[in-house]
Amino acid sequence: MEKDLTELARRMKYFMDNYDCAYTYVHNVGETQAIVDYQDKVCRFCGKRYPEVKFRKKAHAISELVGNKEFVLRNECDECNIFFGHKLEDDFGKYLGLGRTLSQIFGKEGIPSYKDRSGSWRIDWTNKGWVIQMKPDCTGVEQHEDYMIFHAVRDTYSPIAVYKALVKMALSLLPYEKMPFFLDTVAWLKEESHLVSKYNMDNYAYMIERFIPGPRPLELRASGFIRKFDSYAVPYYQFLLEFGNYSYQIMVPCKTKDGLLEKVGQVDFVQIPGTDETAFMQSIFGESSSKLVDMRKKEKVKNECFDFCLSFEKSEEHNEEGRKIDEVLKEEGIELEKRLK
Ligand SMILES: [Zn+2]
Incomplete structure (x- = not known):
């Protein structure tokens, strides 16, 4: 136990030294928490404005698949909304699969049932x-x-699409004034094909997936960490999504700000101290586990x-x-x- 605490303290220090917490959104306050940009009816992803594009659909800043009913992004046009839904979110849902059911994540129609393919x-x-x-x-x-x-x-999915779905959520919650640093990232998200890309984001495309046992131990919560100073050789923006039995952490691609990292080469991907860890939640259901998952693959993965x-x-x-x-x-x-x- 003592050894664990030292390791946790090391990670806490890493994030306190290198990062500012840009936001923490906690779900279940019982009301809509809207992310609103400076200009109304301008899409933060394609830059188009009303009436060229419409803003009729309710755009979720975090996928509904993880139980989000409260976080809404005002500045996402209907076209981008449909595009992200089909291109990214579908794969994210397939990746989560049975995990959504057993974590008791409330979807559109309650806790989703699961029927095995066999x-x-x-x-x-x-x-x-x-x-x-x-x-x-x-x-x-x-x-x-x-x-x-x-x-x-799992149903057939593409790992890079799952990773992109997390990046899309990270960009939806990002303070608007930081968006200009992510023009490449947005262009990459909006590419028609995962297979043919103008951008190489392979250095980023990993995630730390954690599993925390027990009956719904984590409330839905999203946190963003932005690097304090550009002279620090750490990724500019990291994102953590926690819900049910799972948490997902990614480094959000930011070519504009991460030039130094490319020179340094190998970058440590340090695990953000999870809510269960910092609250010292003792689980009678066993230890949490974490793994680094490679999400670089663009092709479909079948029968995983x-x-x-x-x-x-x-x-x-x-x-x-x-x-x-x-x-x-x-x-x-x-x-x-x-x-x-
Ligand atoms: Zn748009």
Whole structure:
């Protein structure tokens, strides 16, 4: 434990010495938190203004996929909104996959259900907790005494698109006066193809992914850290997104400000102390884990395995034994329409 604290203190010092916290947005205040630029109805991504472009859609500064209902970006036009949704956010959703369900992230229609692609199991959140439906030949769910391991397969996604989705959120929350430093980054985000690019952002395209066990340990929160002085050989802008059981940290590409880094070569990617760490949240559900994920790949990744361990206090197993699942659910007072077909 002592060793851990020293390591945490080292990281805290690194960020205090090198960075200013530009913002921290915390979700669940119960009202809209709007990010508004100086000029109304000018898009911060394409620079176009009304009436050339419209601002009818509600643009989320952080993806709704992670449970955001409050952070809204006024200065994102409908065209950019649709583009980012199709090009980036879809992939982000596929990457998160089963994690969104088991982290109990509220989407547009409540906590998303998950149905495995093999069709042999599904999981739904109900009024009585999780309901897992499995076929007799199901191998995707490992049952243990007080936990289960789910072996899922991610839908096809492109790693660079997932990374770009995080960059887009980081730029949505960035104080507007810093946007001119990110013209290349915006142009890169808006490229039609991930495969053919004018820009090489490979040095940046990594993320620190953390998993914090337990029932929804983290509220949705986004923080931005901007380098204090340009003479420091650290990345200009780092972004941290925390929600449910996960946190994602990225270095946001900033070619204009990171010239020095290119000369220095190898750059340390130091983990921002997470809210769970700085609050010294003790988890009875086990230690958090963190890994560096390479997001440089532009091609699609197919059939990637994704395991999730879910621990529980109490579980009940029902074999149909001639009874219909409808009868079992009714008997238990569980409200669930969806069935494994
Ligand atoms: Zn736009």
